Each structure stands twice: as structure tokens, then as C-alpha cells.
Amino acid sequence: MTPELTLVFGVLGVYLSALGIGSWIASRAPFENRGLIKTLIASQVLDFMFTLKGVFAGALPKLQGTGFLVIIVVFLTLLGLALRTATAKSSLDNS
Numbered sequence: 001m002t003p004e005l006t007l008v009f010g011v012l013g014v015y016l017s018a019l020g021i022g023s024w025i026a027s028r029a030p031f032e033n034r035g036l037i038k039t040l041i042a043s044q045v046l047d048f049m050f051t052l053k054g055v056f057a058g059a060l061p062k063l064q065g066t067g068f069l070v071i072i073v074v075f076l077t078l079l080g081l082a083l084r085t086a087t088a089k090s091s092l093d094n095s
Contacts, residue, residue, distance in 0.1 A: 016071075019040070019043070019044075019075070020075075022036065022040060023040055023075055023078065023079060026040060026079070026082060027078060027079070027081075027082040030082040030083065030085050030086035030089075031085075031086045031089045033086075034083065034086045034087075037079050037082055037083045037086065038083065040075075040079050041076060041079050041080065041083065044072055044075050044076045044079065045076070047072055048069065048072045048073070048076070051065055051068045051069055051072065052065075052069065055069070
């Protein structure tokens with residue numbers, strides 16, 4: 001593996017770790033972090049689209065790309081549930 005590729009994988013690992021930690025923190029207090037949750041959802045949707053494009057273009061192996069897509073869908077589902085909880089709480093507080 002070339003040093004450049006090692007750097008790319010290192011940066012990707014840090015990004016995914018930060019994304020997971022940010023998602024976990026936001027989901028612990030979804031009402032206070034609605035803006036962060038919406039931003040994380042937007043980044044996950046973009047990540048999903050580019051990963052899917054990479055799989056279809058043959059730049060990513062299908063098995064590896066499918067694994068990434070599954071992780072992205074799990075993150076999106078959890079973030080969507082957190083946002084739904086925050087929205088429900090907001091509706092109850094306004095009533």
C-alpha cells in the first residue's frame with residue numbers, strides 16, 4: 001500500500017469515527033442538537049450517493065461498497081429516529 005493510500009484510509013477512519021461519535025452525542029440530547037442532526041443526515045445522504053456511484057462505476061468492490069452502504073443506512077435510520085424524537089418533543093412543548 002502506498003503512503004498516499006495509507007493517508008487516505010487514515011483520514012477516512014478519523015472521519016467515520018468522528019461521525020459516529022457526533023451521531024451518538026447528538027442522539028443523547030436530540031432536542032438540543034436538532035441542527036447537528038440535520039447536518040449529519042445531509043452528510044450521510046451525500047455519502048450514500050457518492051458511495052453508490054463508486055459501486056456502480058466499479059471504483060469500489062461490490063462487497064466492500066455494500067458494507068459501507070449498510071453502515072450509512074444504519075446511521076441515517078438512527079439519526080432520523082433521533083430527529084423524530086426531537087420534533088415530537090418540540091410539538092409537545094409548544095402545545
